[in-house]
Amino acid sequence: MGNKKEAYYGLPEEVKFCTRCVMSNQRPASTPEFKHTIDSKKTTLNIGEDGICDACRVNEGKENIDWEKREAELIKLLDKHRRNDGKYDCIVPGSGGKDSAYQSWMLKYKYGMNPLTITWPPILYTDYGYQNWKNWVEIGGFDNLMFKQNGRIMKLLTRLSIENLFHPFQTFILGQKNLAPKIAINYDIPLIFYGENEAEYGNPIADDASSLRDKSYFSMTHLKDMYLAGVSIEELMEKYDVTLADLMTFLPADHEQLEKSKIEVHYLGYYLKWVPQEVYYHAVEHTGFKARPFRTQGTYSKYNSIDDKIDDLHYYTTFIKFGIGRTTYDASQEIRNKHLTREEGLALVRKFDGEFPDRYFKDIMQHIDMTEERFFELADKFRSPHLWGKDSDGSWKLRHSVNKTGLDD
Amino acid sequence: MNHRVIARLDIKGPNLVKGIHLEGLRVMGKPEDFASYYYENGADELLYMDVVASLYDRNSLKDIITRTANEVFIPLTVGGGLRTIEDITEVLRYGADKVSLNTAAIKNPEIIKQAAEAFGSSTIVVAIEAIKQNDGKYLCYTDNAREYTGVDAFEWAQRAEELGAGELIITSVDKEGTGEGFDIELTKKISQSVKIPVIAHGGPGKLEHFKEVLTDGCADAVSVASMLHYSYAAKNKSVNEFSAEGNVTFINSGKTFGKIDKAEIQDIKKYLSDNNIDCRYIK
Amino acid sequence: MSSEKKYQVAIIDYEMGNMFSVNHACKYVGLNSIITENRDVILNSDAAILPGVGAFGNCMENLNKLDLISPIKDFVASGKPFLGICLGLQLLFTESEEFGVSKGLNLVEGNVVKFPTETSGGKLLKVPQIGWNHIYNAKNDNHWSNSILKDTSTKEFMYFVHSYYVKPSDERDILTMTNYEGIEYCSGVKKNNITAFQFHPEKSGTEGIKIYQNWSSEIKNYKKKNNG
Numbered sequence: 077m078g079n080k081k082e083a084y085y086g087l088p089e090e091v092k093f094c095t096r097c098v099m100s101n102q103r104p105a106s107t108p109e110f111k112h113t114i115d116s117k118k119t120t121l122n123i124g125e126d127g128i129c130d131a132c133r134v135n136e137g138k139e140n141i142d143w144e145k146r147e148a149e150l151i152k153l154l155d156k157h158r159r160n161d162g163k164y165d166c167i168v169p170g171s172g173g174k175d176s177a178y179q180s181w182m183l184k185y186k187y188g189m190n191p192l193t194i195t196w197p198p199i200l201y202t203d204y205g206y207q208n209w210k211n212w213v214e215i216g217g218f219d220n221l222m223f224k225q226n227g228r229i230m231k232l233l234t235r236l237s238i239e240n241l242f243h244p245f246q247t248f249i250l251g252q253k254n255l256a257p258k259i260a261i262n263y264d265i266p267l268i269f270y271g272e273n274e275a276e277y278g279n280p281i282a283d284d285a286s287s288l289r290d291k292s293y294f295s296m297t298h299l300k301d302m303y304l305a306g307v308s309i310e311e312l313m314e315k316y317d318v319t320l321a322d323l324m325t326f327l328p329a330d331h332e333q334l335e336k337s338k339i340e341v342h343y344l345g346y347y348l349k350w351v352p353q354e355v356y357y358h359a360v361e362h363t364g365f366k367a368r369p370f371r372t373q374g375t376y377s378k379y380n381s382i383d384d385k386i387d388d389l390h391y392y393t394t395f396i397k398f399g400i401g402r403t404t405y406d407a408s409q410e411i412r413n414k415h416l417t418r419e420e421g422l423a424l425v426r427k428f429d430g431e432f433p434d435r436y437f438k439d440i441m442q443h444i445d446m447t448e449e450r451f452f453e454l455a456d457k458f459r460s461p462h463l464w465g466k467d468s469d470g471s472w473k474l475r476h477s478v479n480k481t482g483l484d485d
Numbered sequence: 486m487n488h489r490v491i492a493r494l495d496i497k498g499p500n501l502v503k504g505i506h507l508e509g510l511r512v513m514g515k516p517e518d519f520a521s522y523y524y525e526n527g528a529d530e531l532l533y534m535d536v537v538a539s540l541y542d543r544n545s546l547k548d549i550i551t552r553t554a555n556e557v558f559i560p561l562t563v564g565g566g567l568r569t570i571e572d573i574t575e576v577l578r579y580g581a582d583k584v585s586l587n588t589a590a591i592k593n594p595e596i597i598k599q600a601a602e603a604f605g606s607s608t609i610v611v612a613i614e615a616i617k618q619n620d621g622k623y624l625c626y627t628d629n630a631r632e633y634t635g636v637d638a639f640e641w642a643q644r645a646e647e648l649g650a651g652e653l654i655i656t657s658v659d660k661e662g663t664g665e666g667f668d669i670e671l672t673k674k675i676s677q678s679v680k681i682p683v684i685a686h687g688g689p690g691k692l693e694h695f696k697e698v699l700t701d702g703c704a705d706a707v708s709v710a711s712m713l714h715y716s717y718a719a720k721n722k723s724v725n726e727f728s729a730e731g732n733v734t735f736i737n738s739g740k741t742f743g744k745i746d747k748a749e750i751q752d753i754k755k756y757l758s759d760n761n762i763d764c765r766y767i768k
Numbered sequence: 769m770s771s772e773k774k775y776q777v778a779i780i781d782y783e784m785g786n787m788f789s790v791n792h793a794c795k796y797v798g799l800n801s802i803i804t805e806n807r808d809v810i811l812n813s814d815a816a817i818l819p820g821v822g823a824f825g826n827c828m829e830n831l832n833k834l835d836l837i838s839p840i841k842d843f844v845a846s847g848k849p850f851l852g853i854c855l856g857l858q859l860l861f862t863e864s865e866e867f868g869v870s871k872g873l874n875l876v877e878g879n880v881v882k883f884p885t886e887t888s889g890g891k892l893l894k895v896p897q898i899g900w901n902h903i904y905n906a907k908n909d910n911h912w913s914n915s916i917l918k919d920t921s922t923k924e925f926m927y928f929v930h931s932y933y934v935k936p937s938d939e940r941d942i943l944t945m946t947n948y949e950g951i952e953y954c955s956g957v958k959k960n961n962i963t964a965f966q967f968h969p970e971k972s973g974t975e976g977i978k979i980y981q982n983w984s985s986e987i988k989n990y991k992k993k994n995n996g
Contacts, residue, residue, distance in 0.1 A: 354732065356505075360506075366659075367508045367509075369506075371631035378506075378508045379509070415510065486894065489898075524973075529899065554792065558974070558976055560927065577786045580789070581786075602826075606931075607821065607929045607930075652898055677892070680892065680895055681894060682896070705898075765900040
């Protein structure tokens with residue numbers, strides 16, 4: 077093959093696909109978002125010599141896990157912290173999706189804990205997503221603290237993160253990760269529970285060895301080193317007329333307070349076998365969860381991450397930046413869970429991956445004050461040459477696809 | 486009129502699956518086993534729906550249809566991914582008695598007319614998957630309730646009748662798999678506006694729901710899935726050979742699904758009979 | 769392995785309707801059934817079935833087109849067992865009011881009429897009748913017990929799919945009656961070697977198969993009586 081194409085973001089030059097699921101080696105691992113700039117080099121999913129990716133490997137390992145033993149560990153942990161004096165003993169962050177519904181229900185009704193559910197609300201709630209949140213609280217029966225962000229700042233940061241990182245969700249992810257520790261500190265609640273363990277989705281295997289998340293994800297020692305929406309805090313304050321106070325919601329808890337507090341973050345997915353589809357059934361049965369009344373654009377599913385209108389667009393940006401659309405994510409997960417065969421995954425990717433989510437696009441652009449043209453301009457800017465090329469009719473096409481239908485395949 | 490109780494089986498590949506709102510593909514077991522059991526225990530008809538035919542552009546029910554048709558002597562309706570007259574011809578040849586059309590019919594309504602002329606109206610069932618919108622309207626969806634069409638359910642029901650459909654099966658996607666009961670408003674409105682039989686589908690979790698939909702809902706027949714499947718599955722674990730494909734967690738766990746009462750077909754029929762609703766109930 | 773002889777049944781194929789179930793039911797009860805439109809095969813068979821689904825007019829058109837009218841009439845004239853199902857019952861009659869007036873085979877006198885749009889009580893009548901209904905012996909005489917229904921109890925459930933029903937001119941031809949939403953109509957006839965039903969015995973569960981079994985016996989008996 078002729079000239080070598082530049083690979084942006086430190087992505088591997090050669091595009092490879094896992095032979096078990098349909099994920100590619102371009103998949104980035106979660107990065108500490110406060111250090112995230114356009115120059116950030118990504119750690120990506122490793123595909124072994126045998127063609128099997130780390131996520132599939134981890135999943136294989138799941139078969140050998142002694143779940144009874146893990147549950148015993150969980151119970152031991154919970155016994156240590158359970159409060160019967162009416163005070164909260166753990167926090168479950170969530171927005172009303174199937175995962176938080178499941179976690180909170182299990183902790184409260186199965187294991188007898190007293191969770192406080194907290195919600196960092198979506199940038200733009202879908203109406204059925206909002207109804208799910210209400211049902212979670214009202215039918216599921218949980219105390220809930222919803223922290224509504226300063227709307228003006230959210231809009232600004234969302235727009236800037238698209239401009240600078242082509243990552244609409246950056247601000248959301250920040251809040252999601254930072255809110256829980258802060259509330260934990262304020263309310264003196266020692267435990268925070270998230271759902272699935274990150275390595276399930278392809279973070280380096282080492283992260284899975286313990287179930288505690290690396291605290292570097294949310295604690296920083298120097299304000300100067302922090303970036304939001306790809307812009308340094310300093311620049312944000314100078315250029316965009318934003319005060320430090322405005323930005324504190326997005327920034328992590330104070331490092332010292334965290335050290336003192338002895339807060340622990342755990343993944344329920346480490347202790348309990350997580351089958352996403354069964355979590356869906358559970359959520360419907362117990363907390364009034366309802367799937368989206370139509371197929372999510374960009375994929376085949378109807379119940380994964382349906383509460384934020386921007387979610388669909390987020391996956392479109394991953395398609396642009398990494399060549400990985402939402403179908404690839406969903407199908408890979410289901411293949412690992414043995415709910416789909418690889419063949420089915422391939423067919424679904426062929427059918428839906430990269431589908432443009434036009435349903436909420438106008439709403440979003442209006443909300444953040446960006447023109448549609450600007451968005452598409454940015455999309456083209458963020459396409460890495462090693463992933464994208466132009467077709468004979470001038471339209472963009474992936475050079476490589478898992479179905480081998482890419483330009484260079 | 487003797488109201489029919491039809492057992493509906495959603496099928497993915499080799500497995501019987503059961504979702505909620507037609508979503509989720511929890512494996513319940515081997516379809517033929519369930520079908521035989523229902524046949525032997527009072528089912529008036531069987532309905533096989535291939536729920537992923539549109540996703541994978543494949544029609545894979547051939548073997549299941551033939552096996553079932555060889556063993557049961559009650560009508561078998563087959564649906565899911567039937568796109569052309571050829572598809573219908575094939576499926577009838579394998580042993581189906583009726584076919585159900587949804588996606589193909591909405592995309593190309595003329596196919597109802599062509600199919601009715603070629604095979605007889607009574608062979609053609611038009612399936613309507615309806616979701617209630619915020620403004621109270623009921624709109625039709627296709628591809629197993631995945632794709633939005635903007636088509637009004639009531640208008641479509643009447644049009645389907647005009648084009649030659651022999652009967653309609655109306656699914657309330659909102660209620661499907663929830664155990665909350667049928668959508669009475671949806672069923673009644675459609676059943677009263679067409680002269681052909683209307684089968685209600687989606688939502689029953691208790692015996693009372695059947696009475697409701699056949700009286701208040703004016704349905705002519707009912708289609709039932711969850712209540713029967715969870716009941717049969719609790720007694721039989723026939724899934725072992727299929728654990729290679731599909732969500733088999735539930736069936737291996739031995740749990741039950743809380744919102745749905747387990748029931749046999751005879752339980753439903755006895756209940757109807759006790760409540761003076763005519764059906765083929767043989768004590 | 770039984771060395772019992774299999775009797776040949778011609779299932780008349782005039783390209784209207786699905787013959788899988790009829791064929792399967794025949795084989796299930798041990799008959800050697802052949803789906804055919806060939807005159808010779810039909811006339812040489814031990815028995816014949818006229819199935820049918822769809823519109824009366826189209827059916828007659830096809831029978832004409834395929835030149836099957838005279839084979840059918842000749843077969844009936846031969847006295848060998850002849851079974852009509854659904855449209856196969858209606859076609860035997862003199863005429864049908866479907867799409868104006870269509871002429872039938874006139875092997876049984878009478879006409880074919882459509883269900884009304886309302887019940888006598890003014891309720892909306894759903895047409896076609898699709899589902900199970902009772903067949904009963906209206907006459908309380910030997911007709912039923914001399915027919916292939918002899919092991920079928922009166923008021924047994926059978927499976928129906930039809931929008932039209934037959935009105936035999938001669939009451940003696942009536943074998944079974946059925947009531948659909950207050951409308952009493954003839955659901956089965958027997959005239960000499962012709963037995964014909966509006967309902968589908970091959971779709972009526974074990975009770976329906978029983979009828980096929982008895983028909984199979986009738987074929988055997990006829991054959992034996994006429995040098996089998």
